[in-house]
Amino acid sequence: MLKLFLHNPQAVGEDLLVQMMHDNLSVLERAQKGEERYRDSQDWLDTDVCAGEDVLTRIENKAREIRENADAFVLIGVGGSNNAARSAIKALEPGGTEIIYAGNTLNPHALTKMLDSLDGKDFYIDCIAKNFETLEPGSSFRILRAYMDKKYGDKAAKRIIATGTAGSTLDALCRKEGYDFFEFPLNIGGRYTAISNVGLLPMAVSGIDIRAVVRGAHDMQAALHTGDPMDNPAYRYACVRNVLYGKGYRLEMLSSFEPRFRYFYHWWEQLFAESEGKDNKGIFPVTGEFSEELHSIGQFVQDGSPILFETFLDVADRADALVIRPDRYADYFDYLDNVDFYDINRAAYQATVKAHSEKLPVMTLELGALDAYHFGQLFYFFQFACYLSCAVMGVNPFDQPGVEAYKKWMFDALGK
Numbered sequence: 001m002l003k004l005f006l007h008n009p010q011a012v013g014e015d016l017l018v019q020m021m022h023d024n025l026s027v028l029e030r031a032q033k034g035e036e037r038y039r040d041s042q043d044w045l046d047t048d049v050c051a052g053e054d055v056l057t058r059i060e061n062k063a064r065e066i067r068e069n070a071d072a073f074v075l076i077g078v079g080g081s082n083n084a085a086r087s088a089i090k091a092l093e094p095g096g097t098e099i100i101y102a103g104n105t106l107n108p109h110a111l112t113k114m115l116d117s118l119d120g121k122d123f124y125i126d127c128i129a130k131n132f133e134t135l136e137p138g139s140s141f142r143i144l145r146a147y148m149d150k151k152y153g154d155k156a157a158k159r160i161i162a163t164g165t166a167g168s169t170l171d172a173l174c175r176k177e178g179y180d181f182f183e184f185p186l187n188i189g190g191r192y193t194a195i196s197n198v199g200l201l202p203m204a205v206s207g208i209d210i211r212a213v214v215r216g217a218h219d220m221q222a223a224l225h226t227g228d229p230m231d232n233p234a235y236r237y238a239c240v241r242n243v244l245y246g247k248g249y250r251l252e253m254l255s256s257f258e259p260r261f262r263y264f265y266h267w268w269e270q271l272f273a274e275s276e277g278k279d280n281k282g283i284f285p286v287t288g289e290f291s292e293e294l295h296s297i298g299q300f301v302q303d304g305s306p307i308l309f310e311t312f313l314d315v316a317d318r319a320d321a322l323v324i325r326p327d328r329y330a331d332y333f334d335y336l337d338n339v340d341f342y343d344i345n346r347a348a349y350q351a352t353v354k355a356h357s358e359k360l361p362v363m364t365l366e367l368g369a370l371d372a373y374h375f376g377q378l379f380y381f382f383q384f385a386c387y388l389s390c391a392v393m394g395v396n397p398f399d400q401p402g403v404e405a406y407k408k409w410m411f412d413a414l415g416k
Contacts, residue, residue, distance in 0.1 A: 001223055002374075002381050003366045004233040007353055011309075011361035012243055020239040020392070021230060027391045028235050031384070032225045041398035043187040043196075044383060047218040050185055050196045056211060059197065062161070062180070063204035067097050070159070071121040073205045074114075074144060076103035077128035077198075078136040079274075080190025081163075083267035085202035088194075088213070088375045091260040096207025102144065103127070103137035111140065115147060124205075126161040128198055130184045132170035135410065163197055189398050191271050194379040209372045216376025224384050234381055237311075237363070238388035244309050244361055245283055245393065251308035253301075255288035257349045258315055260370060262289060268382060275386050275397045282395070291348050301356055309361040312353065317369035318342055 006012060034042050043049045066073055075082060082104050089099050100123070102114050125148065127141040148156040160179040164170035165186060174181040182197040193199055195217045200210045224234050241252065254268055265287040276282040286308070288297050301310070326337040336344070356362050365381075367374045390397035 001368075002220070002233060002377055004237055005364045005366065006240070007362040007364065008357040011357070012240055016243050016246075017236075017239060018230075020243050021235065024239065024392050025229055027388060028229050028232065031387055031391065038396075038398055040187050041189050041192070043185050044192040044194075045221070047195055047214055047221055047380075050188060050193075051200060051210075051214045051217070055197060056200070056214065058182075059201050059204050059210065062182075063201065066124050066205050067207075069122065070097055070124050072098040072100050072118065072123040073202065074100045074102050074118070074123055074125040075128065075202045076125060076137050076140050076144065078104045078134060079270055080193055081128035081130070081137065081184075081198055083191075083263070083270055084194035084199040084379060085206075087261075087264040087267045088199075088203055088208060088372070089206045090263040091370060092208055092372060092375065093260075094207030097205050099202060099206050103129075103140040106136060106139065111143065114140075115143070118147065124159045124161060126163060126182075126201065127170070128163040128184065129170055130165050130190055132164055132168055135407075161201075163201065189400075191267075191274055192383050192398075194267070194383070195376065199379075212372035213376035213379075216373040216378075217380040218376075220377040220380040220384075224381070233365075234385040235388055237365070237385045238392055240361075240363065241283060241389050242392045249283070249307065249309050249361070251284045251286055253286045253288050253297075253308050253310045254313065255290055255310055255352075256313040257290045257345050257352075258313065258370065259289065261313055264313075264378070265289075271382060271386050272389075274400045274403065276390050276393060276395060278395050278399070278402060281393055290352060291345070294348075294352060298352075302359055306360060310356055310363070312349070312362070312364040314349065314364050314366045315368075315370050316366055319370065 009017075034045055075085060082101065086099075086101060098121075100114060100117055102111070102125075105111065125141075125144050127137055129137045129141075132138060145156070145160065148159060152159060157178040160177070161182065162170050162174050162179055163182040164174075164184050166183050171181060173179070182201060184198055185193065185196050188196060190198070195214060200213065203213065204210045224232060229235055252272070254265060269285045269287065272283070272285040277284070288301075288310070290298075301308070320342065322341040324336045324339055324341070326334070353362055353364065367378060387397045
């Protein structure tokens, strides 16, 4: 199970943390039970609701059909409709059907390259949109439908899927044109949909064992909904964040020496930025891809203004090995003879934690391995922790009024 470590408790203040946790026990209790005021946003809390047997069986059957009949699968979606699946697929590299991403840009060069990548391939598309007024997926869906009509003619409809809200204009379009329709859970906001049709169908098509993902999320759910509140890692993490926020820290940097977390960072950034950043409150999420960015961001961390705290993602399992063998060249790196890169990377991680914790508050979240089961744990942990952190801070974890602000001006400019 995922573990939380505080490397310099004095930077947080153990007394302040214990007080924060005691003062907000009711927040944890309400979250564990589910709150009536957030009833329209909380189906993700119970994996049996958002990813029950019927859901998984239908996804697996559709994924099998796609893998048998296609070289590629185009995921059309932006933000919460894209990030969870992409983070797991890019990290786990399951080797199944190729996943191509669309609906997350309005840039013509990027869209043209996406279409070019489909040349000579048989493919399916899935337009994921809870609100089928969002411009990025809507516009990509249109150009991809035209491409498919040209390629497949009257057989195109059999290769088109949509994941949307029942009763929406997207649902109506699917009924009229004969597209397969998966429900975007009505009572889950986009950034909380990792363990649902939204995230699981693309994962399954890519070859990820989605039952392992759900099992990991379910086990994390059980761990976070029971036991001593003071030992609850999600609650502790949420309270540490709020203690540090009270001390004036305004940025959290999620860092790792594991490059496969690159797209997970995008998911985490959206989850916390969109959930917490409102009412002129919130901790701004940033990320550090190490060791590369130690040679840039590392300078700011060590000598820049003390405005951030850091959370490392670490993987306990020793999955790969690559040993540097002695050679005849005088390159002055002989101290690395017969050393495994795993140990080099580990030394860099430990040295960075030590150096950074002399300047700023540092935590580590350790997961057992980088696989489907632990990805499920990670998704559920951060979703629940984000809910708690927002509640302690006093903001609604599930709305996003600021996201809509630019759309009025954009639609005006486009003549909508």
